Amino acid sequence: MKKKVSLPMQILIALVLGIVVGLICYFAGLEDLTTNYLKPFGDIFVNLLKFIVVPVVLFSMIDGILSMNDLKKVGSVGVKTVVYFMVTTAIACVIGLVFANIFNGAGLFPVLDTAGAEYEAKEFGGFMSTLVSIFPTNMWQSFSNANMLQVIVIALFFGGSILAAGEKANLCRDIVSSFYSVIEKLMSFVIALSPIGVFTYMAWVVATQGAAILGSLALVLLCAYLGYIVHAVAVYSFSAKAFAGMSPLKFFKGAFAAMIFAFTSTSSAATLPVSKECAAELGAEDDIAAFVLPLGSTINMDGTAIYQCVATVFLASCAGIHLTIGQMVIVVVTATLASIGTAGVSGAGMIMLAMVLEALGIPVAYIGLIVAVDRLFDMGRTCLNVTGDIACSICVTKWEGKKAKK
Numbered sequence: 343m344k345k346k347v348s349l350p351m352q353i354l355i356a357l358v359l360g361i362v363v364g365l366i367c368y369f370a371g372l373e374d375l376t377t378n379y380l381k382p383f384g385d386i387f388v389n390l391l392k393f394i395v396v397p398v399v400l401f402s403m404i405d406g407i408l409s410m411n412d413l414k415k416v417g418s419v420g421v422k423t424v425v426y427f428m429v430t431t432a433i434a435c436v437i438g439l440v441f442a443n444i445f446n447g448a449g450l451f452p453v454l455d456t457a458g459a460e461y462e463a464k465e466f467g468g469f470m471s472t473l474v475s476i477f478p479t480n481m482w483q484s485f486s487n488a489n490m491l492q493v494i495v496i497a498l499f500f501g502g503s504i505l506a507a508g509e510k511a512n513l514c515r516d517i518v519s520s521f522y523s524v525i526e527k528l529m530s531f532v533i534a535l536s537p538i539g540v541f542t543y544m545a546w547v548v549a550t551q552g553a554a555i556l557g558s559l560a561l562v563l564l565c566a567y568l569g570y571i572v573h574a575v576a577v578y579s580f581s582a583k584a585f586a587g588m589s590p591l592k593f594f595k596g597a598f599a600a601m602i603f604a605f606t607s608t609s610s611a612a613t614l615p616v617s618k619e620c621a622a623e624l625g626a627e628d629d630i631a632a633f634v635l636p637l638g639s640t641i642n643m644d645g646t647a648i649y650q651c652v653a654t655v656f657l658a659s660c661a662g663i664h665l666t667i668g669q670m671v672i673v674v675v676t677a678t679l680a681s682i683g684t685a686g687v688s689g690a691g692m693i694m695l696a697m698v699l700e701a702l703g704i705p706v707a708y709i710g711l712i713v714a715v716d717r718l719f720d721m722g723r724t725c726l727n728v729t730g731d732i733a734c735s736i737c738v739t740k741w742e743g744k745k746a747k748k
């Protein structure tokens with residue numbers, strides 16, 4: 343009988359093939375071929391994922407809340423999840439700053455010419471107006487703009503209200519659960535295509551951006567990647583072992599498919615369907631994963647926080663600014679907030695970097711110095727972001743299980 347190759351294996355093969363084809367195209371000077379004929383297939387795949395992301399987040403969260411069937415449990419899972427997210431993100435900032443300062447102190451960061459740097463930053467209206475904007479005035483607008491923070495607020499209110507309405511809301515419960523089953527099927531169809539997405543994107547990135555790795559920003563990239571790796575090994579291995587009683591090896595093996603997928607797609611939101619499969623494989627309870635993962639893909643961005651800290655120190659050094667301890671504390675606070683505000687889509691972390699730079703008085707235009715290689719930073723940070731969400735789902739499952747036993 344023919345044995346079916348598992349999805350993680352297919353993704354791994356696609357990744358390796360993508361690198362090989364990318365390198366061949368790079369050395370043969372065929373970069374355009376990958377841009378014109380391979381990347382579009384990756385784009386089609388990511389478009390498909392984007393088109394299901396709003397219903398996935400909406401129905402997954404409402405379904406998660408309904409399956410918990412108890413507002414108290416929702417509150418308890420919510421608090422544990424948010425605390426886990428905040429603590430790990432703050433640790434990520436510290437790790438990012440430590441590495442950035444080591445590199446900077448050792449004179450490893452290049453000093454780039456800032457004269458021609460150009461970047462048009464998005465306007466930030468301050469903390470309070472950002473907070474207000476999370477609450478939607480028109481839910482159809484939230485859906486059509488894929489404003490995920492608003493979609494989460496809508497899901498929380500609807501889920502909570504259906505629970506509170508009791509028996510009268512039975513029809514609504516059935517509708518949600520029926521819709522969610524359809525969406526799960528849809529997700530599995532789209533996920534089956536993920537090796538194509540991984541292959542085409544990887545070939546394109548290697549062929550078109552390979553040179554950047556050898557260029558002047560190589561050491562800044564290395565610094566960020568060291569931060570990503572240390573955070574994954576230290577924080578997620580520790581969480582898996584200490585809180586979920588799982589060997590780190592088993593954890594990373596289980597999360598592998600989502601990690602590779604995030605690495606190539608550079609979107610936590612698009613990776614959500616794959617993360618759900620991985621979390622289920624690792625033993626996360628369905629209702630908890632259905633709640634934690636969509637929330638995590640929207641607000642939990644440890645990789646983004648590390649990147650923002652490294653980029654801030656680097657751009658400050660280009661500006662000739664030496665950050666004091668007090669300013670580092672500002673970096674930790676603003677990068678934590680900025681990472682929460684970062685949408686789970688490609689490149690969003692760089693847009694939010696402007697918020698951290700603004701808080702420190704570093705010219706936002708300097709982002710122009712790193713914009714060209716953002717995708718390379720983004721691959722690693724998205725991979726870490728998604729791993730953090732999966733780690734949280736198994737930890738919260740364990741914590742809730744212990745509470746139930748008591």
Ligand code: ASP
Pocket residue numbers: 608609610611643645646684685686687688689690691692720723724727
């Ligand atoms: N691409 C990242 C994500 O989806 C966000 C970022 O750009 O940092 O998680």
